[in-house]
Amino acid sequence: MGRTPCCDKANVKRGPWSPEEDAKLKHYIQKHGTGGNWISLPQKSGLKRCGKSCRLRWLNYLRPDIKHGDFSEEEDRVIYHLFTTIGSRWSVIATQLPGRTDNDIKNYWNTKLKKKLMSTNNISSQKTTPHGLLSHFLQTSSTNSSSSSSPSSYSDHSNFPSFPNPNGTFSTLLEPISFSASLLNPTNLISTNNNTSQDQTFIVNPNRAQNNYDAKSDHGLLVFGRDQASCSSSDAEYGTRGIGVKDEKKRMSFVKQFHDHEMWMEASPLMDYGLEEIKQLITSSSCSNVFLDG
């Protein structure tokens, strides 16, 4: 029971676009716009292409504001930060990099940035997923931390995955989330994620964490959720995903530190946001310091 195809695949051209086709599409859109209907555009413009193919070609290549060429170190950092924060939402990441397309960023991540990260941090490829990065951090944190140490001994961020800056220094991936690492001491944390096959999105929302204190099991839940669809309103659902801080006092301290560091995603819980809201959050200046160094 497949859905009807968007075009007659037998009668449309596929594969690389010729310069003539590019010119035709560009000329048509510049003159008439897309008309809000990509499906009918090929016919109107005289192209023997699928509407989706036209859309992709325009958005990823022909659009006048597209930036071609190498990514800058600053762009690298933005991608790093956003990927570890929201995961592989390339279109959202692209909104933070003017002139770059989601496809570009995706390709760049898969072919270059991921390797750069792996070589810098000497970690395996599976750890370049958002969940993997956090797991890696927790493991290395565990290795170097003892439960009896004072909180100040966890202020060393050297275990965070890092990447090189142009000036020769290193920045940590999670640098903007510069809370005391004592609260991430694994002895204070429990991983409640039992679905390792699925990557998670690391939008940290202390507001939601605060709301998800689970009295029954005596631990608050700091949720690193995946997306709107994967979250139900039930605590049980949250309980299957995320990181919990066992102790209420520590949990509240954790939340406070997010707040102190302006990590607070104001208003309603982020887990209830749709894509547009997330985009707005990301593009709003008050939120940008969550992802970018000031």
Place this chain on the structure above:
DNA sequence: AAAATGACCAACCGCCCAGAG
């Protein structure tokens, strides 16, 4: 010089969602 391998990236595929009817 030729074959094998790797890197890159444009393009495709199929799914999901929102809106129209």
Place this chain on the structure above:
DNA sequence: ACTCTGGGCGGTTGGTCATTT
């Protein structure tokens, strides 16, 4: 309330070029 359609998205593929053996 339901179905259909188009737009948008992330994952994947396949072609081309560069590098290594």
